[in-house]
Amino acid sequence: MAQNSHAGRGSSWLAVIVIWIGFGVGGVAMVPTQKWWLFWIGVGIVAVGGIIATAVRIFDDVIMDGPRAVPEERHPSEKAAARGEINGPQTATDPATTHPHG
Numbered sequence: 001m002a003q004n005s006h007a008g009r010g011s012s013w014l015a016v017i018v019i020w021i022g023f024g025v026g027g028v029a030m031v032p033t034q035k036w037w038l039f040w041i042g043v044g045i046v047a048v049g050g051i052i053a054t055a056v057r058i059f060d061d062v063i064m065d066g067p068r069a070v071p072e073e074r075h076p077s078e079k080a081a082a083r084g085e086i087n088g089p090q091t092a093t094d095p096a097t098t099h100p101h102g
Contacts, residue, residue: 008061015053022046 008016026042029035074082 011056012058012061019049
């Protein structure tokens with residue numbers, strides 16, 4: 001596996017797919033009428049997926065990257081003011097007093 005890759009191993013994906021199938025079976029069991037026997041089969045499939053995930057040590061796939069430094073970006077109004085497009089702070093006006101037809 002490439003360094004700093006978060007793709008995971010094939011065995012980990014197998015566990016995830018089994019869990020997805022279990023959720024799908026459980027969800028289908030609830031629509032349009034409840035079929036509790038099928039729901040519990042879905043729960044069992046999810047449990048098997050969890051056992052597979054534990055057996056393949058799925059959490060060992062996690063790679064801890066160093067902290068990321070994201071530069072802080074200025075607000076668009078500050079950028080416009082720096083370019084001279086805005087002359088001072090903008091103030092709101094009351095449309096009731098400034099409306100030409102009022």
